[in-house]
Amino acid sequence: MGLRERKKLRTRQAIADAALRLFDQRGYEETTISDIAAAAEVSPRTFFSYFPSKDDVVFAEMDERLADVRTGLSEQPSGETPLATFRRVTEALLRAISAEDGEYGAIQVALIRERPSLQAMALKRLSDAEDDFVAVLREIAPEVDDVTAVTVIGVAFGGLRAAIMYCRSQGYGPDRTREAAERALAIVEQVLESIPGITRPGPA
Amino acid sequence: MGLRERKKLRTRQAIADAALRLFDQRGYEETTISDIAAAAEVSPRTFFSYFPSKDDVVFAEMDERLADVRTGLSEQPSGETPLATFRRVTEALLRAISAEDGEYGAIQVALIRERPSLQAMALKRLSDAEDDFVAVLREIAPEVDDVTAVTVIGVAFGGLRAAIMYCRSQGYGPDRTREAAERALAIVEQVLESIPGITRPGPA
DNA sequence: CGAAAAAGGTGCAACGCCTGCAAAGTCGCA
DNA sequence: TGCGACTTTGCAGGCGTTGCACCTTTTTCG
Secondary structure: OOHHHHHHHHHHHHHHHHHHHHHHHHOOOOOOHHHHHHHHOOOHHHHHHHOOOOOHHHHHHHHHHHHHHHHHHOOOOOOOOHHHHHHHHHHHHHHHHHOOOOOOHHHHHHHHHHOHHHHHHHHHHHHHHHHHHHHHHHHHOOOOOHHHHHHHHHHHHHHHHHHHHHHHHOOOOHHHHHHHHHHHHHHHHHHHHHOOOOOOOOOO | OOHHHHHHHHHHHHHHHHHHHHHHHHOOOOOOHHHHHHHHOOOHHHHHHHOOOOOHHHHHHHHHHHHHHHHHHOOOOOOOOHHHHHHHHHHHHHHHHHOOOOOOHHHHHHHHHHOHHHHHHHHHHHHHHHHHHHHHHHHHOOOOOHHHHHHHHHHHHHHHHHHHHHHHHOOOOHHHHHHHHHHHHHHHHHHHHHOOOOOOOOOO
16 A cells, blocks of 8 residues: 555544544534644645545444445355344444444444434435345345335334434443344344245355 | 415415426526525525525425324324224325325425435434334333334334335336335234234223 | 656635524504 | 514625645656
8 A cells, every 4th residue: 555545544534533523522513624624634625535525524434334234245155044144234234333333433423313414314324225235135035026125124224223223312321222222123033034035045 | 364474375385386396497406595586586585484494395395294194193092902093193194205295296206316315304304203103102002112112113114114215216106106005014014913012902 | 767647635716505683674453 | 654573685604515726745657
């Protein structure tokens, strides 16, 4: 990796750090792009060559992890039952959106929970992730028809998302949240089991 | 109703009409507040005393119908089983978001489907509606614990939303969409039936 | 090594959304 | 008719965002 790319990475990180720190200290609306740029020691114009918008810096980490999950989606061992694939992939997704690791996870979660516009964007990201899951499901369970596949994934994401968001709104810690996610997953898996074509092992 | 209020209603409608017509003709981003104001024959500043933002004019009708559903939520006949209440209320919700009636329903749906930011806001509105449903469910089925209630409603909304959005993305007409919603509802109701405390009739 | 080319950073100007404020217009009521 | 309440308007300004042109730095290649 050349000097150029290393420098870009460092600059990107400096901007993200400055932004999240300022969001935490002063609040999201109260922090301007100029503030972030000044704190990161770049010009305001440069901010936009690293992040397409002010909101995106909040989601940057999550987006990277979601991208990893997406690439991981295509590499599934054969012979796994669709249900097992679902659980494996879902757990990867839960890790990706849980923001437990990552230096600013708590700040990001708080920001997203409190700002309606950020919450809307988070929901959109989840909705987009659903589409990828549907593609995987249709691949591993070809006999499931399209509407059923879409509905099943919607059910799964909807239940898990609601449970996790509720736990966050109640201020539950990671343990209790994980327990709620497990219970939600149990409800969801019960739906999956009732769908013909899900429990049998998929094609090679 | 005095002259003043009639006039306000007419102005509001004129702004909404002009906005949706222009969005349809030129596109959403290509239409400015000034354009809308000029077409509605008011000053640009006046736009913001009728709608809090440019986006909100797209959701104005839907918001009104959702508000009606919300008020209707509190008036449920006693003795109804929770499952019946769920189906009744869900059908009202489907009508509220289907945008089949309303002069600009098709335009609104197309706009929301094509603009990521509008899609995000639509998802947020659904997520907010979920919270009201959870409150109703907890009232009619008090023995259901909180995480289960939240999860169940999340499952229901998630499945229906996914099915309807899929049908729209595929260009299916109202009939086929309704059929898909029925199938999604069947999957969802099966989940509900398995939850203890849902199928028994609720309290007076 | 040195020059050309490529890529990144910066400043400037501009557009559009949105808000607060104060002035001007309009309506309802006595 | 005139007063008080409400509505509309214009103005000024902040902020996010983008396009453009210019400059600096890095890479590449002769």
